[in-house]
Amino acid sequence: MEYVLEMQNIVKEFPGVRALDGVTFKVRKGEIHALVGENGAGKSTLMKVLSGVYPYGSYAGKIIVHGEEKKFHHISDSEKSGIAIIYQELTLIKQMTIAENIYLGNENVSQGIINWNETYRKTEKLLKQVGLCLSPATIVGEIGVGAQQLVEIAKALSKNASILILDEPTAALTESESETLLNILRQLKQQGVTCIFISHRLPEVLEIADTITVLRDGKTVVTDIRQNFDENRLICNMVGREITNVYPRVPHHSGEVIMEIRNWTVYDPAGEKKVVDNVSFTVRRGEILGLGGLMGAGRTELAMSIFAAWGKVVSGEIILEGKKITIRSEQDAINYGISYLSEDRKRYGLVLGMDVRENTSLASLRSLSRLGVINKNEEIKQTQYYVNKLKVKTPSLEQEVRNLSGGNQQKVIIGKWLLTKPRVLILDEPTRGIDVGAKYEIYTLMNALIEEGVCVVMISSDLPELLGMSDRILVLHKGRITGELNAHEATQEKVMYYATGGEDIAPKVC
Amino acid sequence: MLKDDMKEKEDIHMENTSLWEIIAHSIRKNIRQYTMIFALLEIWLVFSILTGFIFLTPRNLSNLFVQTATTAILAIGMVLIIVTGNIDLSVGSVMGFCGAVAAILMIRAGWSPLPTVLVTLLVGLLIGAWHGFWIAYQKVPAFIVTLASYLAFRGAIIGITGGQTQGLEMAPEAAANSFKAIGQAYLPKINESLPFHDTSLYLMIASVVAYWLFEMKVRRDRQKYGFHVLPMKYQLLKMFVISLVIAAFYGIMIIYLGVPYSVILVMTLALLFTFISGNTVFGRHLYAIGGNAEASRLSGINIARNVRILYMLMGLLTAIAGIVYTARLNAATTSAGQNAELDAIASAVIGGTSLMGGEGTIVGGVIGALVMSSLDNGMSLMNLDITFQYIVKGLILLLAVWVDVKTRRKS
Numbered sequence: 056m057e058y059v060l061e062m063q064n065i066v067k068e069f070p071g072v073r074a075l076d077g078v079t080f081k082v083r084k085g086e087i088h089a090l091v092g093e094n095g096a097g098k099s100t101l102m103k104v105l106s107g108v109y110p111y112g113s114y115a116g117k118i119i120v121h122g123e124e125k126k127f128h129h130i131s132d133s134e135k136s137g138i139a140i141i142y143q144e145l146t147l148i149k150q151m152t153i154a155e156n157i158y159l160g161n162e163n164v165s166q167g168i169i170n171w172n173e174t175y176r177k178t179e180k181l182l183k184q185v186g187l188c189l190s191p192a193t194i195v196g197e198i199g200v201g202a203q204q205l206v207e208i209a210k211a212l213s214k215n216a217s218i219l220i221l222d223e224p225t226a227a228l229t230e231s232e233s234e235t236l237l238n239i240l241r242q243l244k245q246q247g248v249t250c251i252f253i254s255h256r257l258p259e260v261l262e263i264a265d266t267i268t269v270l271r272d273g274k275t276v277v278t279d280i281r282q283n284f285d286e287n288r289l290i291c292n293m294v295g296r297e298i299t300n301v302y303p304r305v306p307h308h309s310g311e312v313i314m315e316i317r318n319w320t321v322y323d324p325a326g327e328k329k330v331v332d333n334v335s336f337t338v339r340r341g342e343i344l345g346l347g348g349l350m351g352a353g354r355t356e357l358a359m360s361i362f363a364a365w366g367k368v369v370s371g372e373i374i375l376e377g378k379k380i381t382i383r384s385e386q387d388a389i390n391y392g393i394s395y396l397s398e399d400r401k402r403y404g405l406v407l408g409m410d411v412r413e414n415t416s417l418a419s420l421r422s423l424s425r426l427g428v429i430n431k432n433e434e435i436k437q438t439q440y441y442v443n444k445l446k447v448k449t450p451s452l453e454q455e456v457r458n459l460s461g462g463n464q465q466k467v468i469i470g471k472w473l474l475t476k477p478r479v480l481i482l483d484e485p486t487r488g489i490d491v492g493a494k495y496e497i498y499t500l501m502n503a504l505i506e507e508g509v510c511v512v513m514i515s516s517d518l519p520e521l522l523g524m525s526d527r528i529l530v531l532h533k534g535r536i537t538g539e540l541n542a543h544e545a546t547q548e549k550v551m552y553y554a555t556g557g558e559d560i561a562p563k564v565c
Numbered sequence: 566m567l568k569d570d571m572k573e574k575e576d577i578h579m580e581n582t583s584l585w586e587i588i589a590h591s592i593r594k595n596i597r598q599y600t601m602i603f604a605l606l607e608i609w610l611v612f613s614i615l616t617g618f619i620f621l622t623p624r625n626l627s628n629l630f631v632q633t634a635t636t637a638i639l640a641i642g643m644v645l646i647i648v649t650g651n652i653d654l655s656v657g658s659v660m661g662f663c664g665a666v667a668a669i670l671m672i673r674a675g676w677s678p679l680p681t682v683l684v685t686l687l688v689g690l691l692i693g694a695w696h697g698f699w700i701a702y703q704k705v706p707a708f709i710v711t712l713a714s715y716l717a718f719r720g721a722i723i724g725i726t727g728g729q730t731q732g733l734e735m736a737p738e739a740a741a742n743s744f745k746a747i748g749q750a751y752l753p754k755i756n757e758s759l760p761f762h763d764t765s766l767y768l769m770i771a772s773v774v775a776y777w778l779f780e781m782k783v784r785r786d787r788q789k790y791g792f793h794v795l796p797m798k799y800q801l802l803k804m805f806v807i808s809l810v811i812a813a814f815y816g817i818m819i820i821y822l823g824v825p826y827s828v829i830l831v832m833t834l835a836l837l838f839t840f841i842s843g844n845t846v847f848g849r850h851l852y853a854i855g856g857n858a859e860a861s862r863l864s865g866i867n868i869a870r871n872v873r874i875l876y877m878l879m880g881l882l883t884a885i886a887g888i889v890y891t892a893r894l895n896a897a898t899t900s901a902g903q904n905a906e907l908d909a910i911a912s913a914v915i916g917g918t919s920l921m922g923g924e925g926t927i928v929g930g931v932i933g934a935l936v937m938s939s940l941d942n943g944m945s946l947m948n949l950d951i952t953f954q955y956i957v958k959g960l961i962l963l964l965a966v967w968v969d970v971k972t973r974r975k976s
Contacts, residue, residue, distance in 0.1 A: 386866075389864075406852075406853050406856035406861065420850070424845070427847060431844065436790055
């Protein structure tokens with residue numbers, strides 16, 4: 056059978072990382088081709104190369120569509136070749152109607168005037184094609200996420216897309232919405248539309264795919280037909296890498312329970328979706344507790360809701376050193392000695408226009424001041440102490456943090472939280488996007504903190520890191536804890552098994 | 566001032582650095598402040614030439630400082646409001662309203678100046694609290710909340726004045742005279758026979774000495790903590806240069822009628838708010854909120870509370886400006902404070918305050934106010950048609966922000 060799309064030896068580098076390292080990816084006409092891999096395996100990068108988000112010239116390798124070599128400089132170039140990509144975060148404008156959204160930027164016009172009758176007629180046809188029984192005049196903000204996903208697909212079809220790329224389309228959907236979506240994809244396949252399906256949910260992948268390609272660390276591990284896969288083989292292919300000895304693991308002795316979370320349930324800020332579902336766990340002195348799971352599993356939401364910084368907590372209690380406490384604000388949490396380092400350091404961590412000193416002291420100004428007046432000399436002394444301790448590479452304390460490298464920015468935020476003298480330090484993806492040297496320093500620091508009696512909770516999507524540093528691992532899937540593993544029994548396969556929704560039964564060994 | 570001084574010193578690791586390196590470093594660090602001062606001097610130079618040096622006479626400059634007072638007081642607050650990423654469009658109307666309240670209390674109720682001032686300040690504070698409530702707690706955009714007040718208080722002015730100008734001559738004379746002093750009078754002279762203003766001279770000496778003591782205290786504190794300090798000879802040189810600037814500023818007024826009360830008021834407020842913005846937890850929080858509200862929240866900063874307090878301070882400053890305005894004009898008029906909000910915002914922005922939030926200095930705002938009133942003053946001296954006065958002011962604002970955008974992108 057003919058390949059409708061061939062990507063050959065694609066190499067894409069970012070400063071410091073090779074995100075794609077010679078990926079070859081071939082898709083046959085009219086199939087549903089699943090692309091799977093861990094977070095950071097390179098799936099999204101590969102699709103951005105394909106759709107022209109990363110223009111021709113910024114990567115190496117060849118893209119052949121319908122037998123012709125293509126050089127996409129812009130998304131519109133790939134759209135002209137019939138490639139449409141639907142992102143995980145939907146790009147619809149909520150205030151507009153379905154019809155307006157579908158033809159946005161592609162309006163049915165004659166002499167600059169929109170022909171609404173034509174627009175509605177065409178939209179109706181498209182909606183029928185994706186199985187949506189809604190009026191084209193419905194406001195998008197009023198329909199559910201599942202329906203919005205289908206509108207996105209209709210929008211892609213309106214551009215005569217013959218290759219449809221769906222990036223985690225079911226991540227935000229309920230079971231039945233997912234089922235509807237998969238059925239629509241099957242129907243589109245009947246109509247000859249080729250579909251590239253990126254998903255973390257392995258059962259779903261196995262249910263719908265004709266062919267599966269597994270990526271790992273920017274390389275193609277395998278491409279094979281569905282019949283030759285089962286869940287175990289997929290997991291083995293996804294995670295089957297050597298854990299190199301980059302983790303400075305030292306034996307910890309876990310002590311008494313410092314913090315306990317009981318029956319913690321959280322809804323999203325809109326109060327519509329349960330993101331953390333009846334979670335209970337303990338944090339002990341002298342151990343690094345790892346929180347594993349795939350993106351969207353609810354780990355960040357869990358941590359931020361404990362910190363009173365996200366969502367609506369509908370039930371649950373926090374017991375800190377034997378006492379039940381109520382945390383009403385971030386300030387409360389900090390006062391109780393709970394600190395949270397966010398995964399998004401630019402958005403939630405740093406004030407980019409402020410300097411190293413001001414960022415480091417930001418959460419501790421009260422203890423550095425008297426009657427509301429900051430003792431600047433004390434502030435300099437304290438921040439200098441942490442800058443030295445964490446080996447932050449900065450020309451001076453007066454350097455704006457926007458001019459520091461990612462690793463040093465992260466160290467500044469860690470310094471900020473250490474200055475608050477935390478009892479429990481929650482680190483959300485502490486090493487994301489930083490170089491190997493800085494990573495190692497952060498791991499060493501975590502060990503030092505354990506020595507000092509600080510409890511460390513680490514959220515990590517990087518499996519080797521999770522296994523390499525944690526003394527105990529909790530795995531979340533769809534807001535629930537699906538597995539708990541001790542350091543000696545944890546393997547990448549087991550974590551991935553629980554993270555993809557497996558429960559109770561331990562997986563077979565590869 | 567306080568904050569920036571700290572800045573330039575911490576960075577240089579001196580001992581063997583040359584004077585030029587230190588100066589070059591200071592200019593690089595504070596490029597925006599220097600550009601602004603340079604621009605102000607340039608405007609002065611242009612007006613001097615165009616007016617045959619009438620502009621530069623002590624008499625005119627003294628008047629200029631008095632005319633700047635209300636805009637400068639509003640700009641001091643506006644800088645901090647904009648730093649947090651908010652805006653206050655109501656300050657013109659509220660200033661007019663507070664000024665009218667003061668006039669009415671004195672004329673109709675026959676109050677003496679002290680209770681009048683206190684009640685007027687309270688009114689300003691309450692209006693600020695009202696704004697803070699809607700902006701910080703009800704999450705209505707500041708633009709809308711203060712636009713509403715812009716309209717409402719313009720109406721309220723007409724309501725309480727009955728649409729008539731309320732001249733202070735209708736108030737008991739003694740009270741009116743001491744109230745007017747706030748906006749018009751100069752420090753009293755001790756020895757009437759001297760050809761210059763002696764009290765102002767003493768005030769100048771006191772200011773210079775206070776500045777020296779402050780510098781030396783900062784230096785001692787830093788040495789106690791083992792931080793770098795400027796070599797002594799450069800420290801003295803710096804103190805000498807800044808003392809000269811202080812002396813020149815006072816000198817203008819000493820030669821004329823002395824230092825006006827309103828200028829003392831502006832200087833006090835500018836120093837106080839510079840201290841608040843650079844040295845207090847509250848001030849630091851304002852800059853953090855404007856720089857990144859979400860990171861600030863996650864660092865335990867109570868955004869709503871800080872913003873509410875800030876609007877209360879803005880209300881207080883607006884009331885002060887209203888008192889000064891009525892005192893200077895001798896009357897409360899229905900058009901009092903019209904466009905004052907735009908002058909205040911322009912001053913803050915010309916003074917280097919970023920509308921994106923997180924950046925701006927009080928001193929910059931005051932210099933910006935001086936730029937705005939220099940334009941008014943200079944063009945009036947030139948007898949330029951009011952048509953062109955507005956056009957020129959508009960274009961200067963555009964130019965100032967354009968230069969700012971350009972230099973910012975580079976850094």
